[in-house]
Amino acid sequence: MTSVPVFANAKARGIVPEWSRLGYGNFALASSPLATQAAGGPADVVMLLGARVGMFTGTGPRSFIPPGAKVIQVDIEPEEIGRSRDVDVALAGDVRDTLRVMMDRARGRTFPDHAAWLDGLEQSKKMLRAMNDQPASRETPIHQSRVAREIADALAGDGIIVADGGETSIWMAEQAIVLNAGDWLSHGYLGCLGVGIPFAIAAKVAHPDRRVIAILGDGSAGLNIAEFDTAVRHKIPIVVVVNNDQGWGMIRHGQRTRYGSDRVVGAELGATRYDLVAEGFGAHAEFVTTASEIGPAIKRALASGKTACINVITDPDQPHMTSVAMAKGSLPEGEVELPYYGKKKLVPTA
Incomplete structure (x- = not known):
């Protein structure tokens, strides 16, 4: 109805078939440079459907959500909404019931043409696999x-x-x-x-x-x-x-x-x-x-x-x-980075 692509985390892959034009099993593709260029810019709205906020959906350097994007969060647990990042629209409820209400409200409305973005995403998906x-x-x-x-x-x-x-x-x-x-x-x-x-x-x-x-x-x-x-x-x-x-x-x-x-x-x-x-x-x-x-x-x-x-x-x-990529980057004198455990200061020994 809306031609909005769906990106899945590891727990939700296949919710939208990945051979379809709207299904993407790797949500990192949402920030694909090729797709962003095709769309004329990054996503301006991101809706989290029952997806808990974490490393790739928060506000840190690895997040795929553009800093300027509006964020809608739908979750059955109200305390999860906005717990780890600010959101612009909070919807507490079951994802299925919420989507059914949204679909009902969407009927008869006109939505923007996302064809260019979808083309870029499709090419990005193929390039990643190849x-x-x-x-x-x-x-x-x-x-x-x-x-x-x-x-x-x-x-x-x-x-x-x-x-x-x-x-x-x-x-x-x-x-x-x-x-x-x-x-x-x-x-x-x-x-x-x-x-x-x-x-x-x-x-x-x-x-x-x-x-x-x-x-x-x-x-x-x-x-x-x-x-x-x-x-x-x-x-x-x-x-x-x-x-x-x-x-x-x-x-x-x-x-x-x-x-x-x-x-x-x-x-x-x-x-x-x-x-x-x-x-x-x-x-x-x-x-x-x-x-x-x-x-x-x-x-x-x-x-x-x-x-x-x-x-x-x-x-x-x-x-x-x-x-x-995770191991690259310069470190100040006297510091060492332990993979996955972060930066540590070197302590001189006697």
């Missing part, structure tokens, strides 16, 4: 976006994707196209790692007729690896893909950017055979070291009808741009 196509085409070392693309293409919008890990979840979020609410499960930006296998098990139990693929970082895999036993014992046929870059990627790449390649501490892991671990629990197992084998391995795992683990050895030296 940004790493060239390095992803190589056979080895396997680029992480290739793994994510193979998973997205294998499901083709018909199945549930679970993403667990730091950089791993971001690689997957860029490639996934989510068509239905509940078809994307992840830990959100707070990064509560280790949820991948439990989420996948729960999704398959709730929807036994749906295909479920979970992608885990190798660090995340280690947190709940024994849940393969749970899935095997209860005959729950989920497919788990391990993005094995042999380290805590987001931490490692942040340290390399900030301190130098020779100062990585506590972020390296081995080329662990998670496939053999899963096989020991009775799962179908695949070990992949070349890119062209990812797709066939996924097909075999889905066809096995069993709990399955696909251990993919990926490039340990391929950072996601997010990790690099």
Whole structure:
């Protein structure tokens, strides 16, 4: 009715199908320079529908909401409205009921033409997904976006994707196209790692007729690896893909950017055979070291009808741009930045 695009956080992807012109699974696209240029400027009104204010919706430097935009906040909990930022219009109520009232009031009205903005957003969405196509085409070392693309293409919008890990979840979020609410499960930006296998098990139990693929970082895999036993014992046929870059990627790449390649501490892991671990629990197992084998391995795992683990050895030296961007910036003399924990003053020792 209004041609207003909808941007979703990790909990709401698929509420509006992402193959449609109005559905966007990455709300960072709202501040895309290409889209802003096409629209003739940034968004002037942003409506938060049941979305709690946080790092990307507050007032800080990472917020996608333009500083000059009017903000409408709809939430069923009145105390949440305006709790972390000032809002211009506060609507306390259930999102569904509120939208129904808005739709009723909108009928017969004329709304601005958003075609130019939507064109820019559509191009931004395509560019984000295709940004790493060239390095992803190589056979080895396997680029992480290739793994994510193979998973997205294998499901083709018909199945549930679970993403667990730091950089791993971001690689997957860029490639996934989510068509239905509940078809994307992840830990959100707070990064509560280790949820991948439990989420996948729960999704398959709730929807036994749906295909479920979970992608885990190798660090995340280690947190709940024994849940393969749970899935095997209860005959729950989920497919788990391990993005094995042999380290805590987001931490490692942040340290390399900030301190130098020779100062990585506590972020390296081995080329662990998670496939053999899963096989020991009775799962179908695949070990992949070349890119062209990812797709066939996924097909075999889905066809096995069993709990399955696909251990993919990926490039340990391929950072996601997010990790690099968060670690950049100059620091005053006598200060050090600990990734995710902020700036700390150096205390001289005797």
